[in-house]
Amino acid sequence: MVFPLKGREGREGLPARVRIHEVGPRDGLQNESAIVPVQVKAEFIERLAAAGLSTVEATSFVHPKWVPQLADAEELYPRLGGLDGVRLPVLVPNARGLERALALGAREVAVFASATESFAKANLNRTVDGALEMFEPVVTRAKREGLRVRGYLSMCFGDPWEGPVPVEQVVRVCRALVGMGCDELSLGDTIGVATPGHVHALLTALERAGLPASGETDLAVHFHDTYGQALSNTFTALQHGVATVDASAGGLGGCPYAKSATGNLATEDLVWMLHGLGIETGVDLALLCATSRWMAERLGRPSPSRTVRALSGTASHKEQ
């Protein structure tokens, strides 16, 4: 059942269409213990595109020492040349990563900033401002080459060392990323602790600060399901008009019984909600679920996505 939202009290603000920024091949596989062969990754991305996902974050040009799961970026990226019309951003941690991405003809890149000092230190061995100084020439050069640049902002809600993150702190780093020329910001709840009131508070603070300037920079949200809150938080963001949502096919990277689970929001659970709300995504849910089941077989374990499991069962229901 599709609910016509127009004119419904309190629902007018929901976007008519949401672009899903699929992170399974990068954020998902980066957090799986298995190392997936490059031809499987390429087929995975092709299948995701065939299921209607228009943006698929393909890989990361980070040093292989840090993320061995994605050490095949140079081999993978050229295999995706046939995917016309699909955006294939890649993560670039620094200037060296950007050069590797440029050499392969990447058209979209993402940098990964932190809203907190502790995580900037742990992840990059820099201060927040030191990390921003490192990113500035990366973003500038990417823009000069005509690339679209996404700025990830991690730890926007809670930080394992610092606890709750003040919204003003997040607003300040957002302003810096927009000032550098980022085309898109992705607000990340890296440890999955946020709840809808916090999401509401941060998005309200950003709106009051005029960030991001409408029509210039897209705003995305990236919630983790560590405490089961990802979809409620996403719904809150939709209520604020956010129309780009990050998710991971089959909940990749969020294996329920792994200690290291990041608990990525499963794309299928997101699509179920969006379609139920009458919001267009362009995604064929049955094809997407088939892709996630196929990938789960390759990983040798069931998908943690509830929708994938439900639609695989005998009592599956039609999308409503």
Added chain:
Amino acid sequence: MVFPLKGREGREGLPARVRIHEVGPRDGLQNESAIVPVQVKAEFIERLAAAGLSTVEATSFVHPKWVPQLADAEELYPRLGGLDGVRLPVLVPNARGLERALALGAREVAVFASATESFAKANLNRTVDGALEMFEPVVTRAKREGLRVRGYLSMCFGDPWEGPVPVEQVVRVCRALVGMGCDELSLGDTIGVATPGHVHALLTALERAGLPASGETDLAVHFHDTYGQALSNTFTALQHGVATVDASAGGLGGCPYAKSATGNLATEDLVWMLHGLGIETGVDLALLCATSRWMAERLGRPSPSRTVRALSGTASHKEQ
């Protein structure tokens, strides 16, 4: 972090306090394949009460042939006598079940109606109206005995045979249950297909119909997490002022890889959200998680609650 909601745009309608109607021992264990010994059930309920749950649905006086998991109701209920101040409703499917509950001194009962003809037929071999006719003398007698009566209404959103359920149909059965004298209605998404727009539509329709009359009948929601939507739907209900929410400790009854999973909303995931929103529940989350881990050990499998798993891991975070 607690977010003071007062005066925050769009958040004024959230309740200051939510009563959780804990259904783990009944709806949860009824849907687990294992048969749990009666002394374990009694200890489970005692632990739930000690964790601050003020309402714990204890068991069901259904015929043992239909629900062998709860065949020990007569043995279990008298063991709970020491739980002063804790409400212990029991499910009664019919007049015979009510007599059994009365004989043991139960003070609260629940009947289980259907919003759809197909489920009324499948579950009770009656029409919707035929089932209501059967419940009427049960509710009348229970009220005469001074009992509090909850009316469950199943299939309020989707039905496996009929698909989406028109809100008018649900409103009609709600009106009948209120008319009988039910003190509380619990709107159930039995197959877990609902999304927030549908929840909004149903609650709006009930409000327009003046149901339930404010101050006379409580309104509760009962969402299943089959497609991962339970918490988003609950959040939508909170935005409508609903202040009683059903949930199952540890997500009991929703074992992620069981075909028969009902996918009950895990109480811990709900509590994480409510506390994050600054809504009081009276629940000690750490004690509740310890109880669910203890129960999961007895069932020989991990809890499907994401919060239970996260707080059991090495990277657990404080409630925010």
